[in-house]
Amino acid sequence: MFAIHMQVKSLAGLFFAAAAVILLIYSGGGCANVIAPSGGPRDSLPPQIVRADPPNETKHFDRQKITFYFNEYVDLNDVYQNLVVSPLPKNIPQVDRKLKTVTVRLKDSLKENTTYVLNFTNVIKDITEGNKAKDMLYVVSTGDYFDSLQLSGNVKMAQTVKPDSTLTVMLHSNLEDSAVFKQNPDYIAKLDSSGNFLFRYLRPGTYRLYALKSEGGMYMYTSKQQVFAFADSAIVVGTVPPPPVRLYAYAEEEAEKQAGAGTETEPDKKEKRLKFQTNLQAQQQDLLAPLQFVFPSALKDFAPEKMVLTTDSTYTPVTGYKFTLDSTRRILTMNIQWKEGTPYNLILSKDFASDSLDRGLLKPDTLKFITRSRKDYGQARITFNNLDTSVHPVLLVSQGSTLKNAFPLYTLNGNILEIDLYTPGDYDLQVLFDKNRNGKWDPGSFDKHIQPEIIVPLDRKLNFKANWLLEPEINLKPPPK
Numbered sequence: 199m200f201a202i203h204m205q206v207k208s209l210a211g212l213f214f215a216a217a218a219v220i221l222l223i224y225s226g227g228g229c230a231n232v233i234a235p236s237g238g239p240r241d242s243l244p245p246q247i248v249r250a251d252p253p254n255e256t257k258h259f260d261r262q263k264i265t266f267y268f269n270e271y272v273d274l275n276d277v278y279q280n281l282v283v284s285p286l287p288k289n290i291p292q293v294d295r296k297l298k299t300v301t302v303r304l305k306d307s308l309k310e311n312t313t314y315v316l317n318f319t320n321v322i323k324d325i326t327e328g329n330k331a332k333d334m335l336y337v338v339s340t341g342d343y344f345d346s347l348q349l350s351g352n353v354k355m356a357q358t359v360k361p362d363s364t365l366t367v368m369l370h371s372n373l374e375d376s377a378v379f380k381q382n383p384d385y386i387a388k389l390d391s392s393g394n395f396l397f398r399y400l401r402p403g404t405y406r407l408y409a410l411k412s413e414g415g416m417y418m419y420t421s422k423q424q425v426f427a428f429a430d431s432a433i434v435v436g437t438v439p440p441p442p443v444r445l446y447a448y449a450e451e452e453a454e455k456q457a458g459a460g461t462e463t464e465p466d467k468k469e470k471r472l473k474f475q476t477n478l479q480a481q482q483q484d485l486l487a488p489l490q491f492v493f494p495s496a497l498k499d500f501a502p503e504k505m506v507l508t509t510d511s512t513y514t515p516v517t518g519y520k521f522t523l524d525s526t527r528r529i530l531t532m533n534i535q536w537k538e539g540t541p542y543n544l545i546l547s548k549d550f551a552s553d554s555l556d557r558g559l560l561k562p563d564t565l566k567f568i569t570r571s572r573k574d575y576g577q578a579r580i581t582f583n584n585l586d587t588s589v590h591p592v593l594l595v596s597q598g599s600t601l602k603n604a605f606p607l608y609t610l611n612g613n614i615l616e617i618d619l620y621t622p623g624d625y626d627l628q629v630l631f632d633k634n635r636n637g638k639w640d641p642g643s644f645d646k647h648i649q650p651e652i653i654v655p656l657d658r659k660l661n662f663k664a665n666w667l668l669e670p671e672i673n674l675k676p677p678p679k
Contacts, residue, residue: 244329245272245322250336259314259338264302266336271298271325278415282317284385284399285309286417293321311341313399319388337399345401347435351443353393353409353427356650357639359678361393365425365447366412369397369405373432375644378408378419386417404432409445419644422450428644444679448641448650472557474530476565483542483569486619489532495553496527504547507532509540516542539571575619576662581671585613589677592630592637594653595660597623604630604637620662627656631677652677 249267252259277293289305300322308314318334337344349369355362368383384405387395407429410419419426427447433440477490502521509516519534530551532544544565552558585591587608593615595603602625605615630639630653642650654677660668 242327242329244331245270245324246331247334252338254336254338255344256338257342257344259340260308262304264304264316264336266300266302268298268300268322272300272322273325273328274300275321275323275328275330277321280318280320280388282315282319282386282388284315284317284397285312286382286384286386288382290415291316308340311339311343313337313339313341313345313401315399335398345399347400347402347437348439349397349400349405349407349433349435349443351395351407351445353389353395353445353447354678355425356446356448356642357653359652359654361389361391362411362425362447363389363391363393364411365389365409365427366417367395367397367407367409367445368417369400369407371403371405373404373406377406378428378644380418382417383408400435402436404434407433407443407445409447423452425449426642426644428642428647430647430649446642446650446652450641450643470557471560472551472553478565478567481567483536483567484621485536485538485570485572485575486621488534489544491530491532493528493530493551493553495555497523497530497551498527498554498556499552500527500530501547501550504550505532506545507534508543508545509537511541513543513545536569538569541566541568572619573665574622576622576664576666576668578615578617578620578660578662578668578670580615580617580660580668582607582610582613582615583671583673585610585674586676590632590635591674592632594628594630595625596628597625606632606635606637608632608635622662622664625660625662627658627660627672629654629656629674654678 245268247254247266248269251265251267252261272295274293274295278290281291281293283291287304287306291305292303294301294303302316314337316336318336319332320330322331322334323329339345351367353362353365353367354360367387367389368378369385370377370381370383372381385397385400387397389395389409408419409427410417411425413420413424425447426449427445429443429445433443472493474491474493476492477484477487483489500521500523505521507516507519508514516534519532522531522533523529524531544567546559546563546565548559548562550559580593585607587610589608591607593605593607594601595605605617607615607629631651632638633651634640639653640651642648654675656672658670658672660670662668
């Protein structure tokens with residue numbers, strides 16, 4: 199009886215406590231807020247396969263339709279870019295999803311005694327948070343065994359030694375060089391963010407290994423402007439795993455750039471005078487650069503003898519300069535060894551040039567400017583530790599995407615590079631390992647089986663200041679293998 203009495207008393211207490219809360223909420227104070235309950239912790243788990251039909255690791259597989267059942271509602275993420283099927287099919291499978299299921303319909307005839315792998319990495323994601331499934335493999339065999347061999351490696355860009363995860367790595371069982379131009383490979387693999395790749399469930403054999411940027415879903419080397427890499431020799435995949443392979447990718451030819459000074463503007467037919475722009479800044483000429491003229495339209499006629507350079511107020515003629523006109527006939531360059539802090543006059547005759555509409559100057563003109571002083575520039579005395587001239591290192595100095603200078607370090611007497619004048623600013627440094635010692639980066643050539651030269655970025659910058667001498671020490675490393 200005592201226990202029952204205490205239970206009733208307790209229930210009465212809860213009732214009066216609840217009533218008190220209700221009165222507090224709805225009383226005249228009106229200061230209480232109703233707070234919605236929390237939704238709980240964020241879902242960070244990717245979808246999981248509950249069941250597959252036919253099951254994973256089925257032998258004597260003979261179906262054209264595969265259905266996957268997941269533990270939650272799923273969606274597809276760029277399925278035809280991310281799904282990797284090995285061996286590579288002639289026709290891409292059809293992939294559909296509905297609620298918690300994903301259906302794959304194969305469109306190729308299946309080969310005998312072949313291990314097929316469907317890699318769904320980054321293909322499947324959940325509806326709510328977009329969590330993507332990682333390393334989701336489905337493996338079946340049309341025979342009574344599974345191929346289980348592997349090949350791993352890494353791909354970097356030759357000019358930066360950085361990865362490009364958009365490249366695809368390929369294995370060809372056809373060992374002829376022409377195969378990479380004419381047919382799709384047997385196997386493909388994607389790169390991760392570090393440039394690593396891994397082929398799994400390979401059949402034993404000898405393969406050619408390539409990497410490229412796929413063009414329109416085709417895994418063929420179709421253009422020398424295409425990013426490409428190749429292994430020097432065929433790779434034997436057997437019971438003893440081959441060592442990891444390193445590839446360096448390059449584009450043998452640069453794509454044509456249709457921008458800036460290379461693009462001719464529509465001429466203004468109402469304009470009667472020939473116009474141009476120069477690279478002078480505040481009527482000052484950079485000691486380290488030529489004088490340049492840029493014309494809106496291509497020049498039809500150009501007479502360099504009618505451009506006369508003089509100096510100071512006496513108009514004394516200057517010698518030792520040369521004019522060159524580029525292939526577009528729109529950029530005119532004047533090359534000369536400038537003297538510092540010197541006023542110059544460039545006298546232009548009325549008919550020194552004319553464009554396709556026969557526009558010239560309306561009267562003679564004189565371009566007045568002064569060259570900068572040495573104190574406007576910085577200097578550097580760089581000491582290189584561990585300098586190995588046998589690998590032909592070249593120091594590349596760039597600003598943004600523009601290469602400013604290339605200094606062959608293998609020509610130094612000692613390990614110190616002295617730079618007399620440099621425009622103030624921050625500069626990035628790289629080291630080119632110049633195999634043919636021509637002072638510039640050379641891409642590879644698959645036709646000649648020549649690998650690209652390697653450029654390694656240094657983990658420091660040079661900050662040139664006006665009238666200031668830099669004296670840094672730089673530690674060099676051997677070229678990567």
